[in-house]
Amino acid sequence: MTEAPDGEQLAGGMANAGAVYRRGGLVDRPASRNAAGVHAYLAALRDRGFDGAPVAAGLDGDGREQLTYVEGEVALPPFPAWAMTEDALVSVGRLLRRLHDAGAGVDIDPGAHWDRELADPAGGPVLCHNDVCPENVVFRGGRAVALIDFDLAAPGRPLWDVAMTARYWVPMLDPTSTAAQYPGGLDQLGRLRLLADAYGLTPAERAELPAVVEQATAAGRAFVERRVAGGDPGYVEAVARRAGWARWDRMQEWLVAHRNAYAAALTESPSP
Structure with a gap:
């Protein structure tokens, strides 16, 4: 991650590399075609007590969305050993459930x-x-705590x-x-x-x-x-x-x- 004039640039995925930024507690990124539906879904999940995903904070007219930033580590390839322990795997399965x-x-x-x-x-x-690839799972203390990029x-x-x-x-x-x-x-x-x-x-x-x-x-x-x-x-x-x-x-x-x-x-x- 590097500092960019308009925020801290995050790694992003293949589709949005170089276009994802963190600004304080928010992530600003290109919005997908289904962003409005995803935002409503994320809000409904939070209402039901699920805290393992970001929350939508905005959708602008320039094709970008704002989501809450989830603190933690994300494994990037080549994947480190800490992300592939059995405990990490169990936590991914439980988070998905x-x-x-x-x-x-x-x-x-x-x-x-x-x-x-x-x-x-x-x-x-x-x-x-x-x-649900390693790049889209946030870990804290070796345990999967959130999914990102819906x-x-x-x-x-x-x-x-x-x-x-x-x-x-x-x-x-x-x-x-x-x-x-x-x-x-x-x-x-x-x-x-x-x-x-x-x-x-x-x-x-x-x-x-x-x-x-x-x-x-x-x-x-x-x-x-x-x-x-x-x-x-x-x-x-x-x-x-x-x-x-x-x-x-x-x-x-x-x-x-x-x-x-x-x-x-x-x-x-x-x-x-």
Whole structure:
């Protein structure tokens, strides 16, 4: 982070790098098309006692929004070991469950322009975050305390959000992709079960999760393909830097090859 004339510049994501600023207790950033709907949702979550997300403070006519700043640490790639501990993973699963439990009683505005690019194709009863990657989770004292960047939020099944989260936090990636961004020695199968336990998945949801992760990964690839086809420089550069589409091929082939192992880790009783 650097000091900018109009505030403290924050890292931002690929879509808004260099355009996010902190001014005191507020974050000023580009607004998404669904900003008004997200702002109403965040307010409803806070009314229901959920404190794990920022609160909207304004939406101006210049295409920017203001949100409360959430104090804490955010892990950026290559991800540090502190963000990938088992305690950190458990806290992410519990935070996601709290989000969904609070959101279950919130009416979703059918007229809002929810982004469909990473949305659950089946739709669903809650507003999913859809991008619970390490860069969008705020930690304090090694524990996940808040989710930020709801730009890709859209109605879906809670299990879709768990699948998206598992992709990043287990991570459900092939070894080459994992080694590029994550600390060594992560036990994929053990971490997948730990996330499911922390969230509180039912037996039926556990049985379904591996297939939903495959579906979510395909959605992620299609999202990147659209960005590259549209000439988005950040995504074009990222795909080129990460060996083209071979990385996505590896990830998808890995998920299919290990489908049964994932299912067993989720559904079988652990050894004493």
